[in-house]
Amino acid sequence: MNHMTYENWLEYARDELNEETREIYENHLYTCDHCLELYLKAVEETEFQMPEIAESSSFTDSVMHQVTGLKKPTTKPKRKISQKQTIFNYFVAAAVTLVLMSTGVFSQLMNMASSFENNEQKQADSFVQSFLNKQDSFTNKFEEILKEEDRHE
Template sequence: MKHMSDEEWTLYVNDQLDDKTREQYEAHLFSCDQCLSVYLEVVEAQEQQLPAMTNEEVFTDTIMMKIKQQNIPEKNPSVSKFYQKPIFHYVLAAAMTFILMSTGVFSHLMNVVSEFESNKKQDSSVVEGLMDHTVSFIDKVQKESEKEAKK
């Protein structure tokens, strides 16, 4: 793995590299901790070379005024699409319910549910079957012991 030097990272931080090389450097940063630490040192060094901000509040206010002055079109809620209105959703739900009822989907669904419940009632569980076998075994043992006692 080739590691980049301080000078190469300085070029990267100052945005003096072509796009392809920048992408290679960024990919390398994700996989190399050593180069990441060198990159962070270069960024800190470059930060110290920037001029100090004298009045931060004025700077913030100036930026906010510029943002407000930009003509950003706002969404006009009155000009929305017909399918975005709640009445469209209610009509669509009612139409789907009517179609499903008229085709018999709900009645078929009820038949499937009742059939499932009847099958469930007929099938005994594993525990019930085990208990039935145990009880019958105990009854057999008791009958045999009574026969032997009478002899």
């Protein structure tokens, strides 16, 4: 296996390599534990080489000032349905129900449903009845043929 040197990993950690080489190094890290250890050491070393922020409190204050200066996205407040609106909706529903009941719409719907059921039952009965009638006529004809054959013999 071809291992990279510690200096190579330092260059990688400092982001001094081109994209193609970085990709090769990254793929190598997936398979090589030795190079992974070297890479972690290189990262630790470059971490200490990073410049420190001179005035951290002023930096924090400037960032917070920029954050508070950002506009908050305006969201439309959700319209809450008041209790009066809910009660009104129930009264309207009850009134419509009473009107439909007084005009007989529900009873007509029930009559229509029962008439559909009756029609289906009649059709089912008529199918069974017609099948039995055909079977009966077939057996009658068969018996007649047998009787005629008996006469001829």
